[in-house]
Amino acid sequence: MLWLKDDLESRKLVIYRAVMFSFITLFVLFIFQPFGTSNDSEPYKLLRLSGYGLVTFCALLLSGAIEIALLKINFNDKLKHLTIIPFTYLLITALFNHGYFVVAVLGSWHWQNQLLFVGYIFCIGVFPLIFLLLVNRHVKNLIPSSAADENQTRLEETALETISLKGENKNDEVKVAHHHILFIKSADNYCEITIFDGDKIVQSLLRTSLTGLLRQLPHNTSVIKCHRSYAINLQSVKHYSGNAGGLQLSLNESNITIPVSRTYVKTIKDALLLAPKTC
Structure with missing residues (x-):
């Protein structure tokens, strides 16, 4: 299911997506340690990095709830699916992660860093999304479709x-x-x-x-x-x-x-x- 609906299955999917992408975030941060984290020599580094997984989970829960709420608003589906919903996920996840960065590391809010986190979230999220789309496309090609087409x-x-x-x-x-x-x-x-x-x-x-x-x-x-x-x-x-x-x-x-x-x-x-x- 690519787009959510206002039903129990979609609400379960919101939780599943939040858990999955939180683990992906932690995997990238723990294994590859990008964006300068590999040079961080402070104690409890992995514990601090774990916080990004938690805030990503919360951000995706909120984004999923907003996507379901948007179903009640009548406007162009193409605009909603290609711009509003993706940017909602990206912006909320970036805000949550930058907020955690401010609390755990920086100590003060800077909009330049906020824009930087939008780029970070995009870089981390784009690869698993592409992978899922390719897998989904491959599975569809494996399923016999003659009966469905007929x-x-x-x-x-x-x-x-x-x-x-x-x-x-x-x-x-x-x-x-x-x-x-x-x-x-x-x-x-x-x-x-x-x-x-x-x-x-x-x-x-x-x-x-x-x-x-x-x-x-x-x-x-x-x-x-x-x-x-x-x-x-x-x-x-x-x-x-x-x-x-x-x-x-x-x-x-x-x-x-x-x-x-x-x-x-x-x-x-x-x-x-x-x-x-x-x-």
Whole structure:
């Protein structure tokens, strides 16, 4: 998982990353003793260096919490992932480490040293990150992908196909491209289909049950039931929050949130891992 979500798995991943990069920091400092530490002849040098591992751990915990909190703010994902989140990690880790350096060694704060620590943190962190990305890429290449590619091709073909959804009333019909459906909400004997056609969000009403409407969708549909009264298009989900007792799904094209009842939590989580991203 490259980017965090607002769920228990991501919170566990924050702790795992913090522990892993703290040990990497200590390994680099203990073995290679860069940035002039090899010339340090003061007693308890290794104990002092250990402090950088601890503050790195705390800094990454805080950075992970901020990344999860940023999910609630709607702005460009590319900007967030390529600039805001990386610089948040870099800046907070540098501030924490420089703060420890001031307390343990220097005794006073200097902004020139702070900028220097930004460079230090970048140099220490860039190599394990590159290594992890290369390993991840290698593992993906080893995994047979023909079945996954075939399944995604079928989903893409289904998404482009215009389907007809019919209600119980005569001439009660909605024609829509599969990928334009955001979600379906049922109330009494009607279903409200929320559609995003690329320009605006519109609602269409059909007199039918949610179960009956879902039966009209293609077999390999990405629109699945998530609640007694809701069905969601997995391709429209931006992120989710909540726990095993229930989730809230946030959509790409609107500020609307869709509930997931306890019965469907595992199904939705598993399905989101396999759902292709929208184009």
